[in-house]
Amino acid sequence: MERRDYLIHQIQEMGAFLARLILRLQKKEVQPSAEIASVAHELEDELGFKLNDLLFLDNAAFIELVQEKLLADENMEQFAVLLEQLGDVALEDETFLRQQIYYRKAMELLVFVDRNSQSYSMQRQQRIVTIRTKLNA
Incomplete structure (x- = not known):
């Protein structure tokens, strides 16, 4: 019972951590490159992997690592966001190619969650369509 409570607590903590990062990116209070560097540093501290390393993993290894670290579908969806x-x-301060890599990894993660989730999410479907549009634009 204690192990289950601990796991639930860990999942909730990870969700809160990701939500804080998402909100910080939405505020856009600092330069894009500084914000990306800050997010990358926090991810490395919290999850133990470098964002650049994660982005260039093949899709199977990417999914496996994210699944292991984030523990729940909801957290994986938040990470995709x-x-x-x-x-x-990234487009404001990095290359178009770099932007596409972020979008492709987000798409890969959302499609994985969509295929393996026990529940249907209209919001997830909308996000997939939005990212597909960004990738084709």
């Missing part, structure tokens, strides 16, 4: 927002910010 974070990646999408990093892609939005």
